[in-house]
Each structure stands twice: as structure tokens, then as C-alpha cells.
Ligand SMILES: Nc1ncnc2c1ncn2[C@@H]1O[C@H](COP(=O)(O)OP(=O)(O)O)[C@@H](O)[C@H]1O
């Protein structure tokens with residue numbers, strides 16, 4: 508079992524979108540995947556999946572009331588997931604230290620993807636420490652880079668291997684920090700990149716994962732690239748079909764960067 512924490516420091520960069528849709532891309536390869544919503548405060552994964560309430564959630568596991576195996580549910584397209592559970596009034600009883608052992612219970616999976624909260628508070632720290640590998644999600648802004656560096660250094664201090672990073676939500680703007688510069692400063696491998704793809708938001712509005720609703724939109728294709736990088740079966744970039752808008756954005760970006 509490979510456990511991968513998806514973290515960023517900065518909020519709103521695409522951690523939950525990447526966690527869920529990477530999970531689906533790995534499941535499409537026939538792998539057994541469980542996505543864990545470790546963002547107990549926000550519980551966004553359930554919203555993207557269109558599931559309301561689960562009788563047992565990670566919340567119950569972290570308070571010691573339930574075992575992790577009882578919190579695993581069947582999701583779409585063969586994906587399994589552990590919902591965070593929404594209960595702000597009981598959040599105080601949570602012991603984040605339990606997360607690591609809980610993830611360890613999920614041995615029957617090929618991949619366990621931990622969708623981490625933003626920041627580096629105890630909840631985010633626990634999410635990262637519960638995994639063996641870290642996948643950093645960044646957007647092309649200096650603040651995202653700065654936060655990613657903090658996350659990276661925390662992971663390293665705790666013996667979590669940095670698998671690489673996803674460069675997300677870029678668009679044609681010369682003021683953006685380039686993926687190459689991000690990689691140099693982060694000292695991490697660029698595993699996949701996705702421009703702003705309107706279908707990501709469109710799908711989330713219908714509470715259907717973008718990977719299933721728009722399997723060939725740019726973001727979904729890039730999640731296949733990411734899955735291929737992680738499993739050591741790289742997708743041939745020339746076979747990655749691009750939609751015309753993304754293609755145009757990339758061309759413009761290239762032109763303005765020379
Ligand atoms: N490549 C993308 N293109 C367009 N919108 C995106 C992309 N990635 C994520 N989003 C949108 O950005 C917002 C934040 O994404 P989310 O995955 O919730 O981030 P985080 O978990 O880091 O807070 C959501 O509205 C999501 O639909």
C-alpha cells in the first residue's frame with residue numbers, strides 16, 4: 508500500500524480536486540484506491556462526491572469511537588473513500604495522532620490518498636505524517652510557493668518522501684511563477700500540470716467528479732498523467748488530447764515566456 512498526502516499550505520489551490528480525481532485515475536488503471544478526507548474542519552470531499560452524511564466518518568475514528576475499516580465507503584467507479592464527517596461542536600475531542608495508525612489499517616488498498624487541510628496546524632501536520640509520500644499542489648503565485656516550501660520542509664523533517672508537485676490553475680499571464688521555477692525552488696519533480704479548466708468548477712456544481720463527468724477535459728487528462736507518473740507508467744504526452752482552449756492558453760504562455 509502506498510500512502511500519499513496531498514497538501515499545499517495555501518488553501519483553494521486544488522488539493523481536494525486532485526485527491527479525488529487522481530484517485531479515480533488510479534482506479535481506472537484497475538488499482539484499489541481509498542481517498543481519505545483528512546480535512547475534518549471543512550469536509551469538502553463529500554460535497555464533491557454528492558454524499559451527505561455518513562453514519563461513521565473519520566471524525567469517529569479520530570475520537571476513538573470507530574475503527575477505520577468501518578469508515579470506508581464505496582464511491583463511484585470503484586473508488587473507496589473515508590468521509591471527514593461534519594461536526595464542528597465535537598471537533599475538540601479529536602486526537603489527530605490517531606490518523607497515522609488509522610491509515611495503516613487500510614493495507615488492502617494499493618493507494619491511500621490523504622486529502623489534507625490547508626495550513627500547517629496540527630490537523631494538516633497529522634495528515635502529512637500519516638503518509639509515506641507527499642504530493643504538493645501549487646498554483647502559480649509566490650504565496651503558494653512560499654507555503655509549499657513550508658509543507659515540503661515539514662514533510663522532510665518527518666521522513667515523508669516528496670514524490671513531486673502538481674502545478675495547477677495556471678493561465679496565460681506573464682506574472683505567473685513558471686512550473687520550471689517552482690520545481691527549482693521546491694526541489695521537487697513536476698508530475699503534472701493543469702491550466703484553469705472551467706469543467707472542474709462545472710462538475711463540482713453538479714457534485715459529480717470531473718474525471719467522470721468530463722473524462723476527456725484537460726484536468727482529467729492531466730490526472731491520468733499524474734497517475735501514470737506515480738505508478739511509473741508515464742502517459743505519452745503526445746497522446747494527451749488537449750481541448751482547444753487549453754492548447755491556446757499553453758501556446759500564449761510559451762510565447763510570452765520567451
Ligand atoms: N484546474 C482547475 N481549473 C479550474 N478550477 C479548478 C482547478 N482546480 C481546482 N479548481 C477549483 O478551485 C476551487 C478550489 O479547489 P479545491 O480542490 O477545493 O482546493 P483545496 O482543496 O486546495 O482548497 C474549487 O472551486 C475547484 O473547483
Ligand SMILES: [Mg+2]
Pocket residue numbers: 522523524546551622623
Ligand atoms: Mg480541500
